[in-house]
Amino acid sequence: MLTQLSDTFLLVFAGLFPVINPPAAGFIVLSLVPQATASERAFLARIIAINSLFILLGSLVMGAYVLSFFGISIPVLRVAGGLVIAFAGWNLLHKSADETRKTPATPTPDAARKASLRAMAFYPLTLPVSVGPGSIAVAIALGTGRPRGHVQIINAVGVLLALLVLCGSIYLCVRFAGHIGKRLGPVGTEVLMRLLAFVLLCIGIQILWLGLDDLLESVPLTISMKP
Numbered sequence: 001m002l003t004q005l006s007d008t009f010l011l012v013f014a015g016l017f018p019v020i021n022p023p024a025a026g027f028i029v030l031s032l033v034p035q036a037t038a039s040e041r042a043f044l045a046r047i048i049a050i051n052s053l054f055i056l057l058g059s060l061v062m063g064a065y066v067l068s069f070f071g072i073s074i075p076v077l078r079v080a081g082g083l084v085i086a087f088a089g090w091n092l093l094h095k096s097a098d099e100t101r102k103t104p105a106t107p108t109p110d111a112a113r114k115a116s117l118r119a120m121a122f123y124p125l126t127l128p129v130s131v132g133p134g135s136i137a138v139a140i141a142l143g144t145g146r147p148r149g150h151v152q153i154i155n156a157v158g159v160l161l162a163l164l165v166l167c168g169s170i171y172l173c174v175r176f177a178g179h180i181g182k183r184l185g186p187v188g189t190e191v192l193m194r195l196l197a198f199v200l201l202c203i204g205i206q207i208l209w210l211g212l213d214d215l216l217e218s219v220p221l222t223i224s225m226k227p
Helices: 002-020 022-032 038-070 074-093 097-101 110-122 125-130 133-144 153-218
Strands: none
Touching (some): 074 133, 110 125, 125 153
């Protein structure tokens, strides 16, 4: 029983952790909300972790059925997600340093600020930054590979434990990315933001290319040979 539990846990965790990459996600979130306070980052980290848990769990359990219902293929999902990620990275890469560092002249009321952060916590900070189309595609693939029929409780526990550990790592990385930013200083933080923006752009293009490559392979090539 313990062997079955560990096998399920390692399968889900090892399949999703490299794709999600929580440390990189934490720094990218920091680059998108550089003016957030420590309490606001803690609030964002909690909401992003919860959102990620539900998205990954939903993708594992019924992601394939949802895509089939709407007639969406995995390659199309990757193309759309790659475009969104690349667009976010492009905007961040070309954002001026003054615009990134400036603070609003009139402080936003706490209720409005929290509502704005809550909206950002889902898009784009959870989807597609923390849990992107690549993570969803892997989760759907893992879900379609599960045994048909009766699902054993021990397998469900292993999946849930793996998702909890993954989302806990997302929480920790998002929550404490600001502390590393403080140690780097303004110049180091600015350099890190630009590098992460470029990495985000490259991730988006890579996901877009994977989707396009799959789409092109699925198109039948008809070559007419003339004598």
